Amino acid sequence: MKVQSVRARRAGMGVTAFGVMAATMVLAAPQAGAWVGNLEVSGGSEHKTGCSYTITASVEIDRLSTVKFTDNGADIPGSPVAPSLLSNKVTIKWTPATAGNHRLEARQILISDSIDVQVTAGSGTGSLGCGGGLGGLLPSFSG
Structure with a gap:
């Protein structure tokens, strides 16, 4: 009887410890960062029609689910994008x-x-x- 109660107590402590770790991970996850966030667009503050820019998002938690990029609700060509398992960034042109x-x-x-x-x-x-090609090599003469 004594051996069974010791085993039951150890199993109970193991289940309790697992529950505490799981609860800690769930509660800490929002502070660790969102699933997808920190959206950035190359080009600084000046963006022009017909020019190509890179949109970058951080993927902090789920690197298995694709990221869908939209512009005013319409899918951006090439979207959705699968994140890399080795990087926490996902990009699209x-x-x-x-x-x-x-x-x-x-x-x-x-x-x-x-x-x-x-x-x-x-x-x-x-x-x-667009600031690319020779445009980035020539100085600006506007005053």
């Missing part, structure tokens, strides 16, 4: 077609993060007007 306010969103399952980006009309000179 975005080329705005219209000027105005764009709400960019990254969604993973039920968690999302969004930012608003103001886009102006591009110069129509291709990559030169």
